[in-house]
Amino acid sequence: MKAGITDGKGRLWLEDLPLPEPGEYQCLCKNLVCATCTGTDKKIIQNALFEGMQYPGILGHESVGVVVETGRKVRNIHKGDIMIRPTAVYPQTTFAGFHSLWGAYAEYGLVTDTAALLQDHPETVLNYYCQYQMKLPADLGLDPGDAVMLITLKEVLGYADSIGVRLNMPVMLTGVGSVGLTFCHALRLLGAYPVIVAARRPSDFELALKLGADYVINTSTQDLKETVMEITKGHGVDRIIDATGNVEYVKQSLPALSENGRLSPYATYPSEVVLTDWIPQEKILEGVTGEVRTHDFICSAVRHGQLNLADLYSHRLPFEDLEKGFELIRRKEAFKIVFDF
Numbered sequence: 001m002k003a004g005i006t007d008g009k010g011r012l013w014l015e016d017l018p019l020p021e022p023g024e025y026q027c028l029c030k031n032l033v034c035a036t037c038t039g040t041d042k043k044i045i046q047n048a049l050f051e052g053m054q055y056p057g058i059l060g061h062e063s064v065g066v067v068v069e070t071g072r073k074v075r076n077i078h079k080g081d082i083m084i085r086p087t088a089v090y091p092q093t094t095f096a097g098f099h100s101l102w103g104a105y106a107e108y109g110l111v112t113d114t115a116a117l118l119q120d121h122p123e124t125v126l127n128y129y130c131q132y133q134m135k136l137p138a139d140l141g142l143d144p145g146d147a148v149m150l151i152t153l154k155e156v157l158g159y160a161d162s163i164g165v166r167l168n169m170p171v172m173l174t175g176v177g178s179v180g181l182t183f184c185h186a187l188r189l190l191g192a193y194p195v196i197v198a199a200r201r202p203s204d205f206e207l208a209l210k211l212g213a214d215y216v217i218n219t220s221t222q223d224l225k226e227t228v229m230e231i232t233k234g235h236g237v238d239r240i241i242d243a244t245g246n247v248e249y250v251k252q253s254l255p256a257l258s259e260n261g262r263l264s265p266y267a268t269y270p271s272e273v274v275l276t277d278w279i280p281q282e283k284i285l286e287g288v289t290g291e292v293r294t295h296d297f298i299c300s301a302v303r304h305g306q307l308n309l310a311d312l313y314s315h316r317l318p319f320e321d322l323e324k325g326f327e328l329i330r331r332k333e334a335f336k337i338v339f340d341f
Contacts, residue, residue, distance in 0.1 A: 014018075032064050111130075185212050196214065243266055263279055
């Protein structure tokens with residue numbers, strides 16, 4: 001099978017590897033698509049995400065696949081099931097000499113029947129990645145390229161909920177890349193109002209408005225605080241969610257906060273950055289992603305036609321064009337790419 005490998009020094013290439021072999025509680029999946037988590041993948045390729053990441057490794061954590069083989073003790077997953085996040089190599093393990101960089105960029109991957117495993121062996125300590133490997137209900141009828149968008153959408157929806165976003169809460173997003181656009185959709189589902197997007201590159205403003213933003217602010221030409229106060233009738237925003245990872249830019253956004261407003265840093269910052277050197281601790285509200293607990297809610301939203309999943313990615317390419325796709329991202333000609341196997 002083909003797999004996408006990076007050395008953490010800026011290189012990305014395809015390598016021929018054997019198929020992973022499922023254990024007795026595992027299933028082999030033929031991946032249908034994988035997708036970029038654009039900012040994270042770019043950082044991993046440059047070894048700029050976390051200290052201690054091991055290379056070379058199989059990249060990617062957004063994949064959707066169909067089950068083609070099941071282990072002999074699997075009971076809750078069946079051939080033909082569509083699964084989220086099959087991986088060629090689980091975190092903290094290696095496969096064919098390559099480390100796990102979450103392992104989704106591969107033609108085949110594994111999922112684990114955790115319910116059966118824990119029922120038979122309750123003392124088992126699961127690999128944390130297993131929790132994200134969930135079944136897509138058969139009645140959703142989603143195109144695989146649209147289905148893989150559910151991963152980031154579930155993450156950001158859970159994050160927004162964890163920081164207390166609620167009905168009629170004024171919220172501002174800094175940044176309008178793939179994550180910022182997905183947040184627009186999630187915040188609309190939660191009932192936030194107004195949803196304001198602030199960014200220096202207005203090329204995606206139209207799409208942000210389509211996906212749920214109520215207002216957009218071009219911070220290269222508009223005064224941020226003045227515009228926010230005009231929109232919110234002097235109140236300010238109760239939450240700023242940063243999707244840029246640019247701590248200087250985020251600091252400049254703080255005057256737009258309401259009296260009791262908080263900044264929530266969703267993006268990752270360079271390893272040398274200490275956020276509290278830039279932002280007062282009392283103004284920071286950390287959140288957590290909630291991909292597992294939002295799964296059923298998002299599936300229901302699909303059934304009710306509430307999602308515009310095809311708008312959450314800009315390009316669709318064959319997997320053989322993995323390097324080409326990341327070059328498009330580097331040149332800012334694409335914001336999120338789905339690769340078909």
